[in-house]
Amino acid sequence: MSTLSPSSSTPTIRVIRPGAMTLVVDLGRPGHGASGVPRGGAFDPWAARAANRRVGNAEGEALLEITLAGPELELQGVAAIARVGDPFPIELESASHREICPPLRSWASALAPRETTRIAIGRAASGVRTWLAVAGGIDVPVVLGSRTTELAGGFGGHEGRSLRAGDRVSCFPSGARAFSPSRSEAAAALRPPIVLRVLPGPDARLVSGERPGPEALEGMELRVEPRSDRRGIRLHGSALALSPHAPLRSQGTLPGTVQIPPAGQPIVLGVDAPVTGGYPWIAQVIEADLELLAHLAPGDSVRFATVGYEVAERALAERRARFEAELARE
Amino acid sequence: MTKTYEIHRVAERALLVRFLDDDLARAVAQSSALHAFLSRPNDSDSQPESKSASQSETGLDATNARPDRAKMPPAEPTNPSDLQPRLRRAEWIPGAGNLLLRVEETTAAEAEARLESLLSAFPFRRSAATGRPIEIAVRFGGENGEDLQQVAAETGLSESAVVSRLCSAPLSVAFIGFSPGFPYLVGLPPELELPRLASPRPAVPPGSVAIGGPFVGIYPAATPGGWRLLGRTDVALFDPASSPPAVLAAGDRIRFIAR
Numbered sequence: 342m343s344t345l346s347p348s349s350s351t352p353t354i355r356v357i358r359p360g361a362m363t364l365v366v367d368l369g370r371p372g373h374g375a376s377g378v379p380r381g382g383a384f385d386p387w388a389a390r391a392a393n394r395r396v397g398n399a400e401g402e403a404l405l406e407i408t409l410a411g412p413e414l415e416l417q418g419v420a421a422i423a424r425v426g427d428p429f430p431i432e433l434e435s436a437s438h439r440e441i442c443p444p445l446r447s448w449a450s451a452l453a454p455r456e457t458t459r460i461a462i463g464r465a466a467s468g469v470r471t472w473l474a475v476a477g478g479i480d481v482p483v484v485l486g487s488r489t490t491e492l493a494g495g496f497g498g499h500e501g502r503s504l505r506a507g508d509r510v511s512c513f514p515s516g517a518r519a520f521s522p523s524r525s526e527a528a529a530a531l532r533p534p535i536v537l538r539v540l541p542g543p544d545a546r547l548v549s550g551e552r553p554g555p556e557a558l559e560g561m562e563l564r565v566e567p568r569s570d571r572r573g574i575r576l577h578g579s580a581l582a583l584s585p586h587a588p589l590r591s592q593g594t595l596p597g598t599v600q601i602p603p604a605g606q607p608i609v610l611g612v613d614a615p616v617t618g619g620y621p622w623i624a625q626v627i628e629a630d631l632e633l634l635a636h637l638a639p640g641d642s643v644r645f646a647t648v649g650y651e652v653a654e655r656a657l658a659e660r661r662a663r664f665e666a667e668l669a670r671e
Numbered sequence: 672m673t674k675t676y677e678i679h680r681v682a683e684r685a686l687l688v689r690f691l692d693d694d695l696a697r698a699v700a701q702s703s704a705l706h707a708f709l710s711r712p713n714d715s716d717s718q719p720e721s722k723s724a725s726q727s728e729t730g731l732d733a734t735n736a737r738p739d740r741a742k743m744p745p746a747e748p749t750n751p752s753d754l755q756p757r758l759r760r761a762e763w764i765p766g767a768g769n770l771l772l773r774v775e776e777t778t779a780a781e782a783e784a785r786l787e788s789l790l791s792a793f794p795f796r797r798s799a800a801t802g803r804p805i806e807i808a809v810r811f812g813g814e815n816g817e818d819l820q821q822v823a824a825e826t827g828l829s830e831s832a833v834v835s836r837l838c839s840a841p842l843s844v845a846f847i848g849f850s851p852g853f854p855y856l857v858g859l860p861p862e863l864e865l866p867r868l869a870s871p872r873p874a875v876p877p878g879s880v881a882i883g884g885p886f887v888g889i890y891p892a893a894t895p896g897g898w899r900l901l902g903r904t905d906v907a908l909f910d911p912a913s914s915p916p917a918v919l920a921a922g923d924r925i926r927f928i929a930r
Contacts (some may be wrong), residue, residue, distance in 0.1 A: 374764035374773070375706075376909070376917030377710050467884040484911045494851035495892065496911040543679035543687050588884075590695070590849055591855065593764035593771025594684055616850030625682045650780070653683050 402478025411462025427468025698768025852909025
């Protein structure tokens with residue numbers, strides 16, 4: 342039996358201020374759709390993987406997903422942190438170290454594990470979400486194969502909910518690893534309109550009007566509504582007319598499924614969307630563009646462009662190559 | 672012969688199989704039969720065509736006894752050559768008479784070809800709900816089912832007639848959706864099909880047995896809900912510590928027992 346008290350040996354995160362919504366996430370919980378459990382996970386898995394890699398973790402370790410306004414945290418025993426995603430400012434302070442970091446796309450810093458470090462993450466300078474990894478990864482129980490928070494089911498992550506002031510979350514020890522700080526400037530901000538490339542959906546034939554089918558989406562000038570969240574991005578613009586049809590039977594859905602409810606304004610489903618839905622499935626965002634959904638802010642201008650499967654597969658291969666190239670460069 | 676299903680490529684690595692029967696319960700039975708076949712643990716156990724004799728009625732009560740999956744009847748007989756290992760390793764998400772397939776190690780185009788060859792030989796005709804028989808005890812009406820009185824008024828039936836028709840209906844699970852563990856049951860008598868509430872309740876009590884359109888549902892947790900509440904059960908429908916976490920599965924045959 343170990344006589345060490347856990348508080349002296351286990352790296353921990355204490356939440357002083359939770360921010361607008363801070364969640365423990367990983368790469369998701371596949372395989373339980375038939376039980377009504379969405380895959381969930383980091384809304385932008387590329388950013389989560391990159392943040393983990395920058396602190397020497399495996400890509401799938403649990404980390405924090407931060408939305409709109411960041412938290413204030415007290416870190417103990419943590420050797421390094423990295424933030425990747427939309428640009429949020431960070432202030433960091435410990436007995437020996439003080440750093441004020443402007444909003445960058447990514448940032449990583451070594452910490453003095455023997456000291457307590459306070460970090461305050463501000464508001465998004467642009468976009469919505471960013472991911473914060475700690476060396477070792479967050480140690481919450483694995484539920485159905487994943488540590489990610491499942492909000493609708495109230496399980497996973499930290500007690501099945503977003504973090505609150507006073508919460509304490511343990512992390513795995515990271516061991517002695519060489520760590521080099523890194524920074525990268527924010528990439529050129531997404532220029533409006535943000536273009537989501539889509540494949541035709543199984544209900545595309547229900548779109549009537551001058552340009553029937555999924556191409557009708559291309560003419561729409563849409564804006565992101567404030568009611569958007571991890572379950573879905575609600576868009577507002579000129580309504581899309583659907584030909585009269587019998588109510589559809591509920592069917593499985595995917596992140597990136599573009600549905601048209603009766604009012605004609607599209608909803609693009611996110612990673613926490615219910616596993617089934619009954620609105621017409623007009624189009625499907627290609628895998629390579631799913632990450633864009635995580636960064637859409639209320640008011641952002643969005644357009645759709647229809648593509649074929651070859652373009653979609655090529656775009657995904659290019660995205661994978663770019664991920665490795667970006668990590669290698671820094 | 673007209674085609675009984677459609678296969679749609681819906682993403683780089685996903686297919687949707689829709690069963691076209693106008694009758695929802697029949698489409699659900701076909702979808703469930705295919706799902707049961709594809710969910711079988713492995714390819715080498717292709718069983719001869721026989722009905723399990725050991726199948727027994729399973730009751731679920733507040734102690735939440737888990738039905739014994741080992742006693743499930745064998746899936747529909749099929750071509751055992753097993754062309755379809757990759758389809759089986761995929762994730763299948765049942766809907767109302769349809770199945771969404773998410774593949775990992777192949778493309779939608781390849782999976783579509785495999786699925787076409789499987790479906791062309793699949794014996795849907797003999798398909799009926801083949802899942803486990805399960806009884807669920809329910810307290811109907813009053814504070815347990817706030818809408819029972821209104822449902823009785825709208826259907827022109829007495830409250831006890833509504834309850835007895837629901838309890839004698841041969842219900843089966845079409846799919847689990849909406850929220851983790853929420854079962855959509857088909858087989859509701861047509862006279863009990865009513866539109867959903869004009870404005871949903873912000874929080875429905877957990878365990879509520881409710882009707883909405885052609886479906887019966889049971890709310891596993893306190894979520895918003897627009898279905899009409901008829902009763903309540905103590906059965907826990909979802910347990911993230913179990914695998915699978917949803918206690919009910921597509922194809923299960925459900926009978927409500929009024930307490």
